[in-house]
Amino acid sequence: MGQLCGRCMQLLRDFIGFVQRMSSDLVQGIKECLTLISNCSCLKQSSSKNRQLYKPILQPHERVTAQEFLQHIETDFEMSPLGKDPLEALRTLSFSENPGLQQSAALYYLHMSQHMSIPLPVEHLEPFYALLRSADLEVQQMSSLSLVNFLLEGNINKELVVQMGLLEPILDLLESEDPTVQCNSCACIMTLAVSESNREAIGAARGVTPLLSLANSYDPRVQQNAVGAILNLTQSEKIQQVLCKEGALPVLALLLESPDSEVQYYSCAALSNVAANVQHHKALLRPSDRFLLRTLISLLSSSVDKVSSQACVCLRNLATSVDIQAEMVAENVLPKLCSLLASGSEDVRRASIALLWILSQHPPNQEGVPTNPFLPGPETCLYQCFKSLATKRHGQHQWEQRHCKLSLTTPVVKQPILHEGKRDTLACAELLQSLGTLLAAHKTDPVIVGHTACIIKNLCLSKNRQRITESRCVEGLLQTMLLTDTQEDSLRYVTSCLAELAKQEGAMLHMVQWMDEPLTKCLVRLAGQLEHPELSFHAASIIQHMISHEKMMLLWKYHIGEIQAYLKNFLTHQEVRFQQLGISTLCRLRADPDFSLAFRKSQMAKLLEQVRQQTEETQELLRAAMCHEDS
Template identity: 50%
Template sequence: MGRLCERCAQLIQDFTNLVRKFASRVAELFKECVAMLSECCCFNSKRSKLGHLYDPVLLSYEKQAAQELLNHMETGFYDVPVGNETLEALRIMASSETFELQNSAAIYYLHMSQHMNSQLPAGFLEPYLPLLQSSELEIQQLSSLSLVHFLLEGNLNKELVVQAGLLEPILDLLESGDAAVQCNSCACIMTLAISESNREAIGNAGGILPLLTLAKSYDPRVQQNAVGAILNLSRSERIKSILCREGALPVLTMLLQSADSEIQYYSCGSLGNIAASPEHHKAMLAIGDKFLLRMLVSLMSSSVQKVSSQACLCLNNLASSGEVRDHLFSMDVMPLILSLLHSSSKDVLQASITLLSTMSHSPEQMNAFLNEEMLRHLALLMQAEKGNTVFIVQVACTIQNLCHAENIEVIVQSPCFEELLLSLMDCDNEEESLQYLVSCIAELAQYEYTQEHLIKKRDKAFIKCLVRHSAFLEHQEVAFQAATVIKHLSHAGEFAVELKPFMNDVQAYLMSFLTHPEMRFHKIAIATLHFLCKDLDFLKAVPQSQMKELLEQKHQQTEETEELLRLIINQADKLNLNE
């Protein structure tokens, strides 16, 4: 073990002296007891046997147990693993009705929790039960504190703690009159509640109400850990319902006004988790006539970045409701959201762009805020966060939601539109990013202004990218949306020329679309062919017999299919005459 400071060295020495002194005293008391028993006439016939069986054996055992603990205290827990001898000694000491023995076991656990670099064997949880259930306040404090250390340092399997039967005594300690014990037990619950199975166990054991009571504690440490435990518990769908039923909503809402930023953060996070389930929205908004919304909007301006981002995320979950969005617009929240897009914190940026995307589901109210400055900043975000799926998806969703005739020119002329095109051509994009990007561009491409702009660009890299994605049917939605863009551009009349360098690939994906089991793929292929086959050069390159065969195989031919067949036959006749 490394060099200790004077205070730690003195504490270890004091503990060593205490154990030695007490072990010696226990041995003396036991010898006196045996001697007194041996003097009784009922034991006269067994005197020699008693002395032989108990006196040396128990004295040796006590010395061995004490020595085992001392060895680990002196050599540390780095190289010498705790063994069965240590465990047996702890069992005896922890189960003892004598304060000194129990206290020594609790101190030993605390020392272990501060110095162990490995997992605590599961068997060592057993002595914790009598320690946590001790009637002595000091033992409760020490044992609960060591358990917190083990859990926070990852030296204990969280599920094993519950399986070992320690949950009930931990919950009992929540009702202790001592703030230190309450603080430690709340911290234990907070850490245990990271596990889904443990969350269910805590809810079933009735742990919610005591935590809500402690969330109103006057001790800031207790209050903080209690609300932290509620945050982790609120990740369970069933626990969210229990929290609402037990009156958590007004408690958590009032805690948003706390002077402690950690309590604000935990409360905001808990409310955000509850708000993820729309069935709780009505109850949340009923508190003080939208008081929750006002508090969350206020916290968006918090100087503590994680509180600001958490407020945005909570509002985002609530804003899935059109009614909530209307209330937020009436509270003039948009300038605040746009100001957060300038934040230096990635968490705040991510939360604010997510909220902006959700607010854009009310485009008629968003139009007033759609301007060059907003689009320029979205472009800067995409440049700075290349490859970040969350940013790409949210920007693409925002633009797609705002795709209305009156907005198209300002969007297409903005640097944000150029960033959308560049992001689509990024080979490192994940499927989710690609899907939202190409869907957004497909939405924009249905407008003539966008079609003309893209055709004038004559960007071969962009066209090649569209064709490549259309042919990649492993990503069906990406392929469909990319093909939709090609169909819209083909409608412009001059696009067939741009597709000629990629003719084979275009034919291949159109053929695969015609044989796809989904009707929407048939329709997009037929519509695209309808426009492209008007170009003689394109038609000449198409294998007409194969195309005719595929079209004729369709059992239910639409008018468009029949028209396309007639077009192919007529154009083919013209080609034959020219030859």
Template identity: 45%
Template sequence: MMETFCDSCSRHLKNFMELIRKASENLLQKIKDFFASIQHCCCLKLNKPESKRFYKPVLQQHEKEAARQFLQHVEESKVIDTECLEALRTLAASENPSLQQSAALYYLHISEQLKNELPEEYLEPYYDLLRSNDLEVQRKASLSLVNLLVEGNVNKETVVQVGLLEPILELLHSGDATVQCNSCACVATLATSVLNRNAIASEGAIKPLLGLAKSYDPRVQQNAAGAILNLTRSENTQHLLCKEGALPVLILQLQSPDSEVQYYSCSALTNIASNPQHHPSMLQIGDGILFNMLQGLMSSTVVKVCCQACYCLRNLFRNADIQDDIVVMNYLPQLHELLKFSNKLVNEAALSVLSILTENHSNTAAIVSENILKILGKLLLIYRTSPRVSNYVGNIIQKLATSKTQQDIIDSRCVVVLLQVFGLLTIHDESLLYVTACIAQLTNNEIIRTHVLQESDANIAAHLLMLSSQSGNIDLSFQAAYIISQLGQDEMFTLMLRPHIREIVGYILRFLKHQEIRFQHLGLLTIRNLRKDSHFAAVFSDRQLIEQLNNVSQQTTEIQDLLQAVLYQKVEN
């Protein structure tokens, strides 16, 4: 036929036929892709004979008997009865949706009534119920399992061990929002177990969870984000999540209007950011948009979201490559506002970020100029019995104390507050160690040490002596004794110590006998600083003290000989 056409018409006809062929191939591929995308949905199970879908299943005799036993069991109001287990198994495995619904409804009932742990064998019928073709059965069965998991009526590891993870993960592909919500909640609860996380991730749960995290249904979105958060609590699953593309999804969810989704996503990013290996990937997305989003969340009116944004930034700021740009990003004014906020959780979160910033000495001048030191003193006074706040504040002040900032620290009245809090705390307050350690470190700065001396009195001296004699808390004893040694260089302070000479000799002897060299060193340092006073010089001639000094000298000689021998041998080699 082609011979009857001219060359031009033949060419056009060939082109047209080629066009039709390509269009047919594309259409066929699209049809294949369509069926491939829906074949895993729970509402289109393909694992049952085709003929069974076109008629209503007839009740078998054993199913009728199981239904009768089940009704009798319910009428007798027995929540758990092993005699009913066989009936439940039969109903759950039935092709009849009504019978399956009865079993699912029973499980929903006991999930709301059960006070004890559900026997393991009662988990077996769940496999058939969760894989049911009936949507109501899926909804009720998945909800009851969520209830049992949340209330602790079933063991999380056992649920996975008996094979229920597979049908639970299948439900993530459901087109029904309620089923999606319940299955995500199941995964989220199961993922609180360290043993379950690898199983959940390796069974292919990550991709559907990431998809559901972008759901338009807020319930589904919340539970999916919660499941992802729990998976980030293990290092191995963190790597798998990042590999599957979790970071862009989590960063995007920081913009969610739902504060719960914001919190879960931010918490997940905080966990991932705890591993510096993930920092480059986190910061490459959107040209570092994560920083801008976190800075925005620091202003959130929802306390837990604001705090989690701070903790995520804290983990990111641990990266040395980021430190140089931190001040430029202008976080300090915002941190200052959070420190002034009248909420302890917010204050602690802001302090955690500031503590990391002070580790970079190039930030010191900017932090001091922001007048943050004054608010640190106020926080210490307000939360003086909080070990967490005291530790943060003490560390920050120590790191900010340099030869150039000594006067700023004095002007901020931080030293006065530290001494005030020191006098208010008792030996039973854990905060006392952090406050004492901070004062001890500050006395290494001459100008600050002079100010400490000016603000100290006999009560401070007595308190220090009492703490130095504490054998039950050696770290606290060491820090208090260090302050005495430093302040003991001053004549006026030495006068306040004279009535307590015997106590001082007592803890010096204890230090000299201590196995740790730092204690021996401090004992010797204290003797050197205090013997300038004639009264102390006379007491330090005590025979027992001299004997112990000779023992230390002998130990030191032996160590020096051993050290020289090792070094000499090294040179020879």
């Protein structure tokens, strides 16, 4: 144990002096006080011994115990748990009816809580019950503060505090009229409520109601700790139900306008937890009053990063319906979000981009519209590819006679679309430029990269693609693929977005402008990896759309072997979409002499024949099944 500093030595001397004076002067002072009271005329009205008021408070054994405890502190004081005998003396002081002795015990605990760095043994918790129950205000203040210190420093097991029965006296202290006691008891509840079992116990002990009352306290310390305790309690769904029944939602909503940023943050975070449960949205967003929505949007402009970040989180949890999303956009939320994207805080950037992602998603109640499929059907691709091969061997007429049965109509696919009004708003040049700048500056952040790619993909209507290609978004997405530490999920979102953009000729040409050897090599590598099928499929889709461009054909030739390898994997894949993509890519590449020669040497035609036979067998089975159903 290190030597105590001057300040601690002075505190120790003061404490020792206090105990010394108390042991010699306390009884005399009490006697003088009681003598004065006994001489009052109000006591002379009855001489009955049954009405005698004076009863000695300082018992003889308590005086001896206090002296022994004092001697222990003087001779063997250190910041460590007490031994058996001193601990028993401390317990006697704590359970005494004498306020002065209780103050001595409380003062000792307070000093220990400020300096001890090791866990407090279980047996040291028992005296806290008596100290927290004390009728003396100073004892309540010191004991509650020392308990807070022990909890914050991790010197006491939080579940054990509740198991030892200390929760009840702590909750009783919430009813105190003293702000210091209120502040400390709220802090105790806030710290205890980080445990799930403790949250259940606090709810069962009806601890929510007094906390809501103190959330309206005029004392800023009390209010902060009360709202902080409510925040931790909202992590329990059961407590959320209790809070809603007790009228907590209007209280928390009003606290969003508090001048105290801590209160704003705690209340906003509590509302975010409640809003994560959709069943509470009706109570949070009353149709006749959008106070909460407007207040949260105004908090996006807060100068305190954690407040604006938490406002984004709460809005994101609330934006589960098309109507609410439309209201957010109508409340001019986009300029605020554009500003937050440029924030120096990582939490703010991530929270704002996540909210934008929610706003850019497809409304669930929109009808799909007929569109051309992503790729032609497998039968059509097989037909075109085999026609190209067989015409050279047997002639056009013979091919059509032998294989005309494979020609089928390409199916029409329905794809959901976003409400055009909202798309136009989100696809504004300002927002797209902000996204491009954000992506360029934080291309290693998986949250930023993944959400940005999803947003751009959601905005990929044909009339928006020109705006997207004019921004820095496409360049940023392409450069992201070159980073070796990019997470698989982020890469999957990026390649999916680029594959969607590549469907449109103008956007594809813009992508080609940025393509070089490293990017080409990266795309081929991603298409050939087998660990992540979706990532492979999206990368191969980008390649397929770029094949016809002269610049890209020259770049692909450096990777003929790798391209053949992934095409073989695609042609033998169990999923039809992989087969059709492989066939379509093969057909386009055959237009180049170098690729055509390589395919012939690698017996690609033999592999195609196997795929064709499987498809013919499938068609025969389908026709048989249809005929059986008709009969």
